[in-house]
Amino acid sequence: MATFEQIVQNLQQQAGYAASQAKQANEAVRGMQGDSALIRQALERNTRDLQNLANALQGVEGKSIGGGNTNDHVRYIESIPGRRIPFDLIVSIPIGTNSIAEAQGTKIISQDGPFVAVARFATFQSAFQFAKLDPTTQQGATFQGRSFGRFRPVHSAWDLNDGQMGYQPIVGIAAPGTGAPIYASPSNHSSFRSMEFDGTIEMLNQGAAFPRSNDPLPSSFYSESINSPFQLGALDFFERGETIQWKVRPTHVNNPPAGNASGYGAGGLFPFLGSQYDVHEGVVDQQNPDAATDPVTRLPDGILVVGLHGFRIIQPPGPVRLT
Numbered sequence: 001m002a003t004f005e006q007i008v009q010n011l012q013q014q015a016g017y018a019a020s021q022a023k024q025a026n027e028a029v030r031g032m033q034g035d036s037a038l039i040r041q042a043l044e045r046n047t048r049d050l051q052n053l054a055n056a057l058q059g060v061e062g063k064s065i066g067g068g069n070t071n072d073h074v075r076y077i078e079s080i081p082g083r084r085i086p087f088d089l090i091v092s093i094p095i096g097t098n099s100i101a102e103a104q105g106t107k108i109i110s111q112d113g114p115f116v117a118v119a120r121f122a123t124f125q126s127a128f129q130f131a132k133l134d135p136t137t138q139q140g141a142t143f144q145g146r147s148f149g150r151f152r153p154v155h156s157a158w159d160l161n162d163g164q165m166g167y168q169p170i171v172g173i174a175a176p177g178t179g180a181p182i183y184a185s186p187s188n189h190s191s192f193r194s195m196e197f198d199g200t201i202e203m204l205n206q207g208a209a210f211p212r213s214n215d216p217l218p219s220s221f222y223s224e225s226i227n228s229p230f231q232l233g234a235l236d237f238f239e240r241g242e243t244i245q246w247k248v249r250p251t252h253v254n255n256p257p258a259g260n261a262s263g264y265g266a267g268g269l270f271p272f273l274g275s276q277y278d279v280h281e282g283v284v285d286q287q288n289p290d291a292a293t294d295p296v297t298r299l300p301d302g303i304l305v306v307g308l309h310g311f312r313i314i315q316p317p318g319p320v321r322l323t
Helices: 004-066
Strands: 084-097 105-108 115-133 140-144 200-206 228-236 241-248 296-314
Touching: 084 105, 084 115, 084 241, 228 296, 241 296
Parallel strands: none
Antiparallel strands: 084 296, 105 241, 115 140, 115 228, 115 296, 200 241
């Protein structure tokens, strides 16, 4: 039979073993609690990620339904903030007498806001003047032609009366008796319109590398019919501070003294070659057998007005947030 001491020692060993097992169980429980916390954190993180993804998908769906784009750095013209007002961007280019040299004009888009063009247009204003030397008194005087200050077409494609005689020749005392100032004939009288422009026009945006045409355009493509604006193929956008340049080259001088219909009158000099538009402009180049030179000096100057029609987007000074 075991002694008391043996029984106590045996109990102590069992108590120690039980304490050891309890400690191990406690540590296992703590480990399980840590794993549970990690699992909870992972679940919470996945929940947040799923919510963020759902929010992003909802935003993409909303923008797609609204017709906009999802790039914050790209905006359509319709979404640019600012007040829209109709605007015509115009430049005036002088075309001098007997000049077929290239002429230029530029315009800068102001800082009020960008400009959007929807059509282009052009017209030609006559500044025809002439000086007349009286063959008897040798006194000179300067006059304005009948087309002075009037607007003329920028192309001859609508000259539907080309080749027509125009009127019967009248020389000397014209009916009804005192209307002698007309001196011309169908061969000398031009059937074209006085101070009508023809040329090529090139438009450049100095702030962009892409041109608006691969070659200079004939002026007949700057208007429809005689003087209607020519609609552009798309909205043409110009930023604030950009410079638009027009290069113009006439294909003939103003009121050209063309042909060889001259010198068939008295003395072999009258009519003079430059008198083809005299009847148009109210110039009397009267028959003078003794005249060795033309007593009329004609100055068919003109101003080509070319431009773009569209609208300005008025914006406040400084950077503008495209929202």
